[in-house]
Amino acid sequence: MSNNELTYNDFLQRLNIQDVLIDAGYHLNKRDGLRYPSYVRLDSDGRRIRGDKFIVMPSGQCCFAAQRQEVFNVISFIKGHPHFFAEYHAGMPPDRLVNLVCNRLLNHPIADRETRIIRPKRDVKPFDMADYDIHKFNPQDRETQKKFYPYFKHRGIDLYTQYAFHRNFCLATKHREDGLRYTNLAFPLTLPNDMEKVVGLEERGRLRMDGNGSYKGKAEGSNSSRGLWIASPAKIPLAEAKHIYWFESAYDAMAYYQLRQANDKELRKAIFVSTGGTPTEKQMQGVVALTLSARQHICFDTDQAGKEFTKNLQKELYRAVRSTIEETPERKPYLDTVPDGDNLDGGEIELLPKDLLSSYGKYEAAMEEVLSMRSGGLCHPDDIQDQVDVMNGHYRQFREGLREFLGLDKAHDASFIREQPNPPHKDWNDQLLAVLKLKEALDQSQEREQQPRFHR
Incomplete structure (x- = not known):
């Protein structure tokens, strides 16, 4: 990076x-009456577009979408709403858009980059498990x-965890035309609606001799757009699962299990899913279609990419919920205002029945009070948490009424939780290795203390 380039x-x-x-x-909404500035969008006739409002938080660095319960800073707002900016075009990388928009707003010139020419991929033979020698655990x-041992040791994954997932990994050696043989740890990819057929492999190699990482990728010809690694230690069928855990790699899934299973005995009955990298729309749709009533645990990495993957999965969950609702004449005006891939509470609230409108007003007022208490700096954390509980209680009442109005079965309402490893770890395998390293240091310290001491 040159010295005159600006950073995030x-x-x-x-x-x-x-x-x-x-x-x-967006335009400043002077008639809102809220404690903090709010911004709304206007239609072609200059009228406010209901349900599209952002409240500026006290710091001035973030805004809050009340109906979606999301907070955005400068970076995440641009990435989350790319089509609102002149620089955007289909397929533009989000980071590139952020750089262009922010540099323009700061009157900082940015050089155009040369367009990279991507060569078309050669024809690839579809994946066939028969092309591999398989060694099972x-x-x-x-x-x-x-x-x-060489594939799991450097990842800190112990034998008990390997026992739990032994049906869902193997060693695969490819038959090559040049006679060379390469063996990788392989996590079979299957389709959610046909888990008997292997359509590819998520592959991991041995640790390199210099210790600088190891090969990772997918087997040639793998169906990367639809295939996922789907595993359950208790062999629970996907459609019967009560909990689905999403990861970017099978290593992370196994690390999470090792970290949590001692305190959660029901974890054996969960389904663990690895997308093997960037989750595709078809991967997510395939699993969600069969598991909408399950609790979805989104365990993607904590980096910017992981945050984007989380948003994309949430959108697919919301779309799946929307598809289960019958559009009656009474419901349609409201449903038409809910953006595609948005939560069902993201529509124009004023189009809901009066009792629901009143219920939402109580939630929004409680939310304002939470923002005020947090920004004032004078409230005890326990008092703030009490107000957060009040806010959440009002939201639950509103959500229950919204479900009743839309004829939505509670079991089919999107239920998900974002789970992240403890800072500063980017993923679950990083956290596992840190835990093991700390344990090793403590064990060595105890051994030294137990050694006899001789005095002259």
């Missing part, structure tokens, strides 16, 4: 969220287990 930290420090809202076409045969 520069954008966050130099730009006010109101600058970005105005650039995106047998929990009753120690000799079969030894070959897996």
Whole structure:
């Protein structure tokens, strides 16, 4: 990076969220009566578009979408609403858009980059498991287990975890035309609606001799757009699962299980899913269609990409819920105002029956009080939490009424939770390795203390 290039930290420090809202076409809502500035969009006739409002938080660096319960800063707002900015075109990388918009708002020139020419991929033969020699892990045969040691040791994944997932990994050696043989740890990819057929492999190699990482990828010809690694230690069928755990890699899924299973015995009955990298729309749709009534645990990485993957999965969950609702004449005006891929409470609230409108008003007032208490700096954390509980209680009452109005079965309402490893760890395998390292240091310290001491 050259010395005159600006970073994300520069954008966050130099730009006010109101600058970005105005650039995106939002207008200050002077008649709102809220404690903090709010911004709304206007239609072609200059009338306010209901349900599209952002409240500026006291710091001036973030805004809050009340109906979606989301907070955005300068960066996340641009990435979450790319079509509002002049620089955007279909397929543009989000980071590129942020750089263009923020540099323009700061009157900082940015050089155009050369267009990268991407060569078309050569024809690839569809994946066929018959092209591989397979070595399986047998929990009753120690000799079969030894070959897996180089693949799991550097990841900190112990034998008990390997036992739990032994049906869902193997060693795969490809038959190559040049006679060379390469073996990788392989996590079979299947289709959610046909888990008997393997359509690819998520692959991991041995740790390199210099210790600088190992190969990771997918087997040639894998159906990467639809296939996922789907595993359950208790062999629970996907359609019967009560809990689905989403990860970007099978290693992370196994690490999470190892970290949590001692305190959660029901974890064996859960379904663990790895997308093997960037989750595709078809991957997510395939699983969600069969598991809408399950609790979805979104365990993607904590980096920016993981945050984007989380938003995309949430959108698919919302779309799936929407598809179960019958559009009656009474419901249609409201449903037409809910943006595609948005939560059902993201529509124009004023189109709901009066009792629901009143219920939502109680939630929004409680939410305002939470913002005020947090920004004032004079309230005890326990008092703030009490008000948060009040706010959440009002929201639950509103949500229950909304479901009743829309004829939505509670079991089919989107239920998900975002789970993240403890900072500063980017993923679950990083956290597992840190835990093991700390345990090793404590064990060594205890050993030294227990050694006899001799005095002269």
